[in-house]
Amino acid sequence: MTPGTAGFRGVPETHGTWRGWREATHEALYGPEGFYRAGAHGPAGHFRTSVHASPLFAGAVARLLCRVDEALGRPAVLDFVDLGAGRGELVTGVLAALPADVAARTRAYAVEVAARPEGVDRRVQWLTRPPDGVTGLLFANEWLDNVPVEVAEVDAAGVARRVLVRDDGAQRLGEPVAGAEAAWLARWWPLPGEEGLRAEIGLPRDAAWASAVAALDGGLAVAVDYAHTAAARPPFGTLTGFREGRETAPVPDGSCDITAHVALDACAAARAARCTPGHAPPDALMRPQREALHALGVTGARPPLALASTDPAAYVRALASASEAAELTAQGGLGDFWWLLQPVGSLDAAALLVDVADHEEQ
Numbered sequence: 001m002t003p004g005t006a007g008f009r010g011v012p013e014t015h016g017t018w019r020g021w022r023e024a025t026h027e028a029l030y031g032p033e034g035f036y037r038a039g040a041h042g043p044a045g046h047f048r049t050s051v052h053a054s055p056l057f058a059g060a061v062a063r064l065l066c067r068v069d070e071a072l073g074r075p076a077v078l079d080f081v082d083l084g085a086g087r088g089e090l091v092t093g094v095l096a097a098l099p100a101d102v103a104a105r106t107r108a109y110a111v112e113v114a115a116r117p118e119g120v121d122r123r124v125q126w127l128t129r130p131p132d133g134v135t136g137l138l139f140a141n142e143w144l145d146n147v148p149v150e151v152a153e154v155d156a157a158g159v160a161r162r163v164l165v166r167d168d169g170a171q172r173l174g175e176p177v178a179g180a181e182a183a184w185l186a187r188w189w190p191l192p193g194e195e196g197l198r199a200e201i202g203l204p205r206d207a208a209w210a211s212a213v214a215a216l217d218g219g220l221a222v223a224v225d226y227a228h229t230a231a232a233r234p235p236f237g238t239l240t241g242f243r244e245g246r247e248t249a250p251v252p253d254g255s256c257d258i259t260a261h262v263a264l265d266a267c268a269a270a271r272a273a274r275c276t277p278g279h280a281p282p283d284a285l286m287r288p289q290r291e292a293l294h295a296l297g298v299t300g301a302r303p304p305l306a307l308a309s310t311d312p313a314a315y316v317r318a319l320a321s322a323s324e325a326a327e328l329t330a331q332g333g334l335g336d337f338w339w340l341l342q343p344v345g346s347l348d349a350a351a352l353l354v355d356v357a358d359h360e361e362q
Contacts, residue, residue, distance in 0.1 A: 034254050035258075058092075061137075068347070075135055080139070082109065142224065162174040165252060169249055206269075219347065221271075221341075223267065224337050237260065241256040242256060284342045285353070289338065299329075
């Protein structure tokens with residue numbers, strides 16, 4: 001059982017209103033003084049993502065955008081949407097890594113609730129929601145895990161109940177889960193009747209992802225997150241917090257990030273369910289980050305030792321790059337992220353992750 005859920009009946013009502021985790025998290029992250037709106041350094045001051053770990057990540061996304069461009073027949077305008085853009089680190093890195101001819105045709109968007117930071121490339125349009133009519137690549141790096149969800153926990157009678165929380169992080173059980181939320185649990189995360197088992201109810205994430213993908217007229221949508229599938233749901237959920245680079249208890253007071261891993265298989269199915277009957281969407285694809293990045297040229301292979309003798313400076317640069325690539329693809333770390341690739345139109349997601357040299361590199 002998660003700390004804070006046991007013995008709650010004797011807790012005095014001195015720290016605010018009891019409410020569901022979805023409402024509490026939304027206020028804590030996106031309210032006027034929320035975690036994603038306040039602070040000069042933004043989320044990067046509290047946790048390290050693939051974008052912050054190495055420019056190789058933005059380079060790989062740029063390479064994927066080039067492959068999407070080729071698959072679309074090199075349109076006159078190519079869109080890149082950075083969904084959950086933070087301080088614009090990814091979109092800035094992607095623009096810098098693109099070949100000149102592709103960059104000249106690229107229309108770049110950053111989608112973020114926080115205000116536009118100073119110094120972001122002037123070519124980037126800063127929005128609070130994805131634009132409509134996109135043709136190209138929509139990329140959501142660690143966005144879905146911050147879409148707030150309700151938490152359910154099984155009580156002593158074997159009933160799944162909504163977990164309520166106060167601003168100080170204390171928790172107790174509320175009403176039984178019912179309606180669409182109960183149906184989602186039954187379909188995607190069935191809870192056996194064992195007291196203390198938990199699940200995060202991913203309905204809002206399914207809806208958010210389906211809505212984001214709907215912005216595409218053609219191209220590819222990619223979600224990257226710590227995730228799980230129906231074959232291996234975590235028995236006690238994954239809700240947690242991050243503050244100043246360390247994992248901490250999730251306290252919905254605006255002082256920390258609050259996150260939970262994503263049921264990506266449910267998100268993929270939600271997009272498919274929105275398609276017109278009789279018009280099946282192209283197959284979505286899920287891959288661990290290490291496999292996706294390997295296919296996009298980020299391997300972590302050490303440079304040949306002979307290079308140290310012929311060009312020591314180049315050897316040192318290559319060695320540093322290999323170290324960064326190893327971090328991005330490491331088991332037990334960033335390499336354990338999952339990529340969901342959801343095509344719109346005639347694109348073949350699997351073909352975009354074939355480990356071959358790209359046209360511009362040949």
